[in-house]
Structures are given as C-alpha cells and as structure tokens.
Amino acid sequence: MENKKIRVGIIGTGKWTVDAHLPAFLSAKEDAEVVALCNLHIEKAKRVGEQFSITSIYDNLEEMIEKENLDVLDIVTSRGEHFIPSCAAIDHGLHILCEKPIGHTLEEARILADKIKDTNIIHHVGFTFRYSPVARYAKKLIDEGAIGEIYHVQGFEQNGQLIDEDTPLPRRGFSKKTDSGALHGYGSHLIDLCRWLCGEVEYVIGNEETYIKNRKVKESPDEILSVSVDDSTMWMCKYNNGAQGVMQASKVAIGNAPGVEVRIYGSKASIWIRLVETPDGFDKMWMATRADMDFKPVFVSNDFMDDNWPKNYYSILVKDFIKRVKENDCSKGVGDYYDGLKCQEIIAAIEKSFDTKSWVNVRDFS
Numbered sequence: 001m002e003n004k005k006i007r008v009g010i011i012g013t014g015k016w017t018v019d020a021h022l023p024a025f026l027s028a029k030e031d032a033e034v035v036a037l038c039n040l041h042i043e044k045a046k047r048v049g050e051q052f053s054i055t056s057i058y059d060n061l062e063e064m065i066e067k068e069n070l071d072v073l074d075i076v077t078s079r080g081e082h083f084i085p086s087c088a089a090i091d092h093g094l095h096i097l098c099e100k101p102i103g104h105t106l107e108e109a110r111i112l113a114d115k116i117k118d119t120n121i122i123h124h125v126g127f128t129f130r131y132s133p134v135a136r137y138a139k140k141l142i143d144e145g146a147i148g149e150i151y152h153v154q155g156f157e158q159n160g161q162l163i164d165e166d167t168p169l170p171r172r173g174f175s176k177k178t179d180s181g182a183l184h185g186y187g188s189h190l191i192d193l194c195r196w197l198c199g200e201v202e203y204v205i206g207n208e209e210t211y212i213k214n215r216k217v218k219e220s221p222d223e224i225l226s227v228s229v230d231d232s233t234m235w236m237c238k239y240n241n242g243a244q245g246v247m248q249a250s251k252v253a254i255g256n257a258p259g260v261e262v263r264i265y266g267s268k269a270s271i272w273i274r275l276v277e278t279p280d281g282f283d284k285m286w287m288a289t290r291a292d293m294d295f296k297p298v299f300v301s302n303d304f305m306d307d308n309w310p311k312n313y314y315s316i317l318v319k320d321f322i323k324r325v326k327e328n329d330c331s332k333g334v335g336d337y338y339d340g341l342k343c344q345e346i347i348a349a350i351e352k353s354f355d356t357k358s359w360v361n362v363r364d365f366s
Contacts, residue, residue, distance in 0.1 A: 005031060006032040006071045008033065008034045008070065009037070011038040011039070011061055011074070011085050012038075013037055016310075017048065018048060020311060020314040023315070026052075027319070037054055037057050039059065042059040065089075072096070073085065074096075076099050079100075079104070079185065080179055081104075082098055082101065090119065094121070095121055096337075097126070098125055099125070100125050100340060101347075109341045113337050113341040122321070124317070124335055125340040130193065130196055130335050132313055134284065134300045137298075141271060142197055142271075147267075148267035149241070150264060150265070150266050151244070151265050151267065153198050153245040153265075154263040155190045155194045155262045155263075156261045156262075157186040157249045157250075157259060158251075158253035158255065159250075161252075162212065162251040165215070167215065168215055168218040169215045169218060169225060172220065172223070172225070175228045175229065181229030182233050183208060183230055183347060183350065185251075188343050188347065190260070194262060197262070198264060199240055200362075202239060203237065203238040204238075204359070205353045205358065205360065206350040209231070210228075210231055211231055211232060212231060212252065215227055231252045232252055232253070234248040256277045259276050260276060269290070282307055283309070284297070317335075346362055346365075
C-alpha cells in the first residue's frame with residue numbers, strides 16, 4: 001500500500017470529527033483521503049460533508065463499506081458505540097482508527113482484542129496525549145535513564161466543563177449503561193499516558209464522586225434528572241516498578257481545558273509536563289535535578305502553526321497511523337487495541353475498588 005492513497009471512511013460526524021479528525025486527514029492529504037462520511041442522522045453528516053467537500057454521505061455503515069472500497073474505517077461515534085463499528089471493520093479487513101474506549105465494557109474490549117489478534121489489520125486508538133512533543137520527549141528521557149528509578153507519579157486531567165449546574169445532560173437516558181463520566185472520558189487518557197511513560201500498573205484504589213447530582217436535560221429543559229455518572233474520580237496506584245501514583249480526573253475543577261498535567265519524580269531527576277491552554281501557550285516542560293532542585297523550563301521544539309492542541313496532536317497521531325498502514329507495521333503496544341484493553345482493565349480495577357473500598361490487583365482483570 002506504499003504508493004496508494006489510502007481511502008478513509010468516517011463514522012460519526014460530531015465536534016471531535018470536525019475539530020480534530022478531518023483537519024488531521026487534510027494535513028496528510030498526499031497519503032490519505034476521507035472519501036465518505038456516515039451518521040445515523042444523515043442531515044448532520046451532509047452538513048459536515050459540505051464543509052469539507054465530501055460528497056459520499058451515508059446513514060448505514062455496511063452500505064458505506066460495501067460501496068466505497070475503503071482501506072480505513074475511522075470510528076468517532078459516541079463513547080458507548082465503538083464496538084459494533086469495530087466488529088464491522090474487522091469483519092471486512094479494514095484498518096481501524098478508533099476513539100477510546102474501544103468497547104463500552106471490559107468484555108467488549110476483550111472481544112475486540114481477541115478478534116483482531118490473528119489479522120493483519122493495523123489498529124490505532126485515539127490516545128491523543130501520546131503525541132504531545134513534550135510527552136514524547138519525557139518518554140525519551142525516561143527510557144534513556146535520565147531521571148533514574150521512578151519513585152512518584154502524579155497525574156491530573158481536570159477542567160470546569162461541568163461546573164455550571166445549568167449545563168444539561170446531553171439526552172434523557174444518559175447513564176453508566178450507555179455513557180461515561182470523568183474516569184472513562186478523562187481518566188482513560190491519563191491512565192494511558194502515565195502507563196506509556198512509567199510502566200504497568202499493579203494495584204489501584206479509588207473514589208468517585210458526583211458533585212452536581214441533578215441536571216436539566218438538553219432535549220427537555222424543564223425536566224430535571226439525577227446524574228448517575230461521576231464528574232470527578234481520584235485514585236492511587238502502585239506500578240510494577242514500585243513507583244507510587246496519585247491521579248485525578250475531574251470535570252468540575254475550575255480552570256483551563258484540557259488541564260492535563262503529569263509530574264514524575266525519580267532518583268536522579270524529576271520532570272513536569274503540562275498540556276494545557278494558558279496565556280503562555282501549551283505543551284510545556286520543566287525539569288529538576290539533584291544538582292539544581294528548582295524546576296527549570298526545558299525547551300522542546302515543535303512544528304505547530306498555532307496553539308490549537310486538538311488539531312496539532314491529532315495530526316501527529318494520524319500521520320503515525322497512516323505511516324503504519326502504508327508500511328504494514330503491525331507492531332504491538334503503540335497506542336493500539338491492546339493498549340485500549342489494558343486501559344480498560346485498569347479502569348475496571350479502579351471501579352471494583354469503589355465497591356470493595358480496598359486495593360485491587362489489576363491482574364485480576366487481565
């Protein structure tokens with residue numbers, strides 16, 4: 001496939017498709033082209049198609065796959081709706097780019113990881129923050145031993161997205177059965193980023209809260225329903241290498257989005273990265289050493305044209321995915337469905353700890 005332009009179909013035409021996926025594929029237009037869009041609400045897909053000059057629009061995934069001679073299916077549906085499109089892509093032998101989580105439940109994730117393992121399908125999950133230049137530089141420093149043995153890991157993904165009590169639920173029926181809260185939505189990114197940087201997690205214990213317990217419903221503003229998903233979750237973890245971790249994912253923390261911050265303290269040095277929109281831009285890094293305990297800024301270059309982090313991070317991710325497809329690179333553990341499964345195993349262990357109020361071994365879920 002090295003000399004062929006990759007044909008991409010996208011299922012899901014919401015804000016993240018418009019803000020990140022489509023601009024990312026446009027930035028890689030020499031190697032890939034989005035040829036079709038699919039959404040159950042076809043008028044919405046038509047509007048996005050007009051915006052990006054895509055004329056093939058569908059409300060049926062199987063029809064799009066059969067008619068468009070696709071190489072790749074890009075799955076950007078709602079969080080609880082990735083399983084069925086993933087199965088369809090695997091059944092048709094399509095390479096897959098999928099937003100996280102790969103399945104709404106751990107069992108769905110297990111089925112997908114098992115279903116895809118004996119294929120030559122290239123699969124990639126939208127773990128966006130792996131593609132931050134400072135995160136990648138931090139990974140390089142850690143792998144080279146620059147910070148020594150890791151002692152402490154502190155991770156935060158926080159913003160005030162739901163701090164306003166009048167922010168409505170997206171729809172009636174919004175619940176854990178079909179949707180996700182702070183742990184699944186934000187925590188999954190944080191879990192993957194820290195796991196990628198610092199290694200496997202062995203034990204976890206956590207606590208979830210829903211601080212704003214009742215909200216209006218978007219489709220029916222006069223109706224108020226109880227909220228059954230978390231708007232904030234914190235957890236502690238112990239890594240296989242002995243490091244201690246403290247994490248929080250919150251949608252009710254006042255401050256700039258996306259509010260991602262990771263601090264890693266080692267025996268030789270410590271690094272601190274922030275992937276957050278501030279007056280000074282984003283994608284920042286500081287480092288402290290035994291010789292100089294004060295955190296000092298570390299300059300990490302990038303080719304970004306602006307401070308639009310969704311477009312920039314996702315453009316790097318998509319180019320990496322396309323390169324893997326063109327080179328038929330089936331490497332494991334590169335932000336793929338196996339990493340997606342590992343992330344959901346950790347989430348399941350954290351959720352188990354809510355019930356038992358005790359430390360839970362992640363291996364019990366693998």
